[in-house]
Amino acid sequence: MVLLNNTGGLKYHLRAFWHRKRWRPFCEFVEIWLNDWVKDLDLNKRQTLVLIGPNAGYTLSQSFISQFRNIIVIEPDPLAYAMFEARFHCGARLVRQDYFSLSDNPPNPEKLRGLFLAFPNSVFLFCNVLGQLPVILREKKGVNVEDYMRRLAKVLHEEIKHHCMASYHDRYSRNLKKPNEFIDHLTGELFTDVKDKKEFPWRLTRLEEHQIEFVRS
Numbered sequence: 001m002v003l004l005n006n007t008g009g010l011k012y013h014l015r016a017f018w019h020r021k022r023w024r025p026f027c028e029f030v031e032i033w034l035n036d037w038v039k040d041l042d043l044n045k046r047q048t049l050v051l052i053g054p055n056a057g058y059t060l061s062q063s064f065i066s067q068f069r070n071i072i073v074i075e076p077d078p079l080a081y082a083m084f085e086a087r088f089h090c091g092a093r094l095v096r097q098d099y100f101s102l103s104d105n106p107p108n109p110e111k112l113r114g115l116f117l118a119f120p121n122s123v124f125l126f127c128n129v130l131g132q133l134p135v136i137l138r139e140k141k142g143v144n145v146e147d148y149m150r151r152l153a154k155v156l157h158e159e160i161k162h163h164c165m166a167s168y169h170d171r172y173s174r175n176l177k178k179p180n181e182f183i184d185h186l187t188g189e190l191f192t193d194v195k196d197k198k199e200f201p202w203r204l205t206r207l208e209e210h211q212i213e214f215v216r217s
């Protein structure tokens with residue numbers, strides 16, 4: 001159920017509102033990093049931006065979004081899209097297609113290639129979604145999550161050679177009450193060939209901290 005799931009849904013909107021001040025240093029880092037990325041893109045590349053899993057764009061800035069003429073939002077949560085539009089007023093188009101094939105049995109990461117075929121000549125930004133895939137898949141019975149992520153890495157490894165792409169995603173997360181216990185989000189092998197990488201911590205709540213990796217082609 002989209003509205004109640006653990007990686008988005010109502011809970012996420014409430015968190016974003018409640019912790020907006022706590023999230024500010026992370027959001028400022030995202031803004032600087034994305035604007036720095038876009039300034040190196042030539043102008044004819046800045047036509048269509050495809051955002052994958054942006055939710056309401058809580059971690060995105062107006063200064064970044066406004067640099068593109070067309071915005072496509074790939075997001076299963078319709079409430080998130082409505083709030084995205086209310087925040088940015090950019091006439092974004094909602095696409096509710098599940099390009100990660102999460103609802104298939106078994107899920108097939110090869111289907112992500114369809115995303116790049118569907119939006120040629122676009123710039124792609126995975127918005128803190130790739131590290132959520134293992135969280136979603138671990139809730140499904142009988143899915144080999146490690147194998148899915150390995151095959152996803154192969155797809156991304158090939159597609160990034162042909163497309164302008166960036167991603168910020170969980171590497172690890174932890175509850176600060178248990179500082180030695182990390183959850184591995186299995187993203188460490190997704191972009192092994194990419195040189196332009198950074199990490200920055202995101203304090204989501206008083207006790208929850210995520211280490212986020214930033215990657216851009």
Ligand SMILES: C[S@@+](CC[C@H](N)C(=O)[O-])C[C@H]1O[C@@H](n2cnc3c(N)ncnc32)[C@H](O)[C@@H]1O
Binds near residue numbers: 056132
């Ligand atoms: C952790 S939230 C991140 C939200 C936002 N990018 C941010 O940084 O505030 C993960 C998002 O991925 C979305 N999502 C889940 N499955 C998806 C799919 N198959 N395709 C695209 N987005 C998906 C969820 O609805 C949620 O908005």
